[in-house]
Amino acid sequence: MRPRKGQKNRPHFAHINPTPNCSPESALHFGFKELLYISLLESIDKNMEVNMSWKCQSCDDRHFRNLIKKSVEVRKEFSFGVCRPDISLFDKNGKFIIAIEIVVSHAPEKIVIDYYKKNKVTLIMFKLDSHEDINQVFFDILLPTHVDVCLNPKCTKCGNATVKNYLYIIKGACWSCRDKIKIAAMVSIYGRYSVDAFNKVELELASTYGVDTKRVFSETTSSTYRAHICRKCDFFIGRHFLYSEYILQALYDDKSYDKYDAGYRCIECE
Structure with a gap:
């Protein structure tokens, strides 16, 4: 040719x-x-x-x-x-x-x-x-x-490629008093989780962006976990409403949010 x-x-x-x-x-x-x-x-x-x-x-x-x-x-x-x-x-x-x-x-x-x-x-x-x-x-x-190569850092424990993690700070309103409240969620391609599963570093990062949390007892689930707190009336956002009314709405662009780089996480070692 x-x-x-x-x-x-x-x-x-x-x-x-x-x-x-x-x-x-x-x-x-x-x-x-x-x-x-x-x-x-x-x-x-x-x-x-x-x-x-x-x-x-x-x-x-x-x-x-x-x-x-x-x-x-x-x-x-x-x-x-x-x-x-x-x-x-x-x-x-x-x-x-x-x-x-x-x-x-x-x-x-x-x-x-x-x-x-x-x-x-x-x-x-x-x-x-x-x-x-x-x-x-x-x-x-x-x-x-x-x-067939990923340029993300390798996990120091297992050697697998890590995935990018993003901190979402979602702008919402308190269910009780309707005052402004900030909701935090970690999001990657493999899913999302919120403050009830945050580690110490993630909690500190969320706090720097104005997210208020504390451990609460839920009568609905008869369990104690970390939840978002309204700084005006001290009302907490339960797990069910947290995802359905805040996090999922942000992921579908129905709620305003800010997105921040939160480093990398290893799915295999979680």
Whole structure:
């Protein structure tokens, strides 16, 4: 195949001698692979960055990274026995660190993914649906479909990736006197919890934003727990109304709230 100038002055690929066994699918795969390989090769040679951004499947955040930050060599269809990535990247010690797979119809098999995980190789996938997707190669920031790495800090206990935690300070009214009251909730992609489950640091953080709490006895549940308190009439917000009338309404934008960065938490160690 050879590069041919397209209508928008961007190269696409066409056969020098068309063959009957070359499908549009294989041409799409080949074209994207060749263009990306050339781009990576030139960028490494000129010590330039190749930035990419992706929606992380572990923490749901959008990460940003220089794809070739640790790479000094790029190879195309290099065989590792059990797998042959479309593009492979190697670090200064010759270690295989990144596998790039271009997916048109068939994603890598489990045995291949297991090989990458076992050898701590980052898997980056580009899912292509049409020839228009080839234009992704020319974007200032590459947008891979899948990257199996999370840039969040690792848990010091178990080593798993942590998730971003946010403190919501919800602006509501006391059920008893209707005076202003602030409700605190910690929110992440895995759920939410409030002051009855806060640790000491989280309680202190909420307090700095004007949230008043104390331990109370609930006749409804016949239990003692920490609850939000109205500083004017000392009325407390019970667990049931806390979630239904304050926290859930804030999450669905029916109540005003302020959102603050509250660091990271490990779901596995909770």
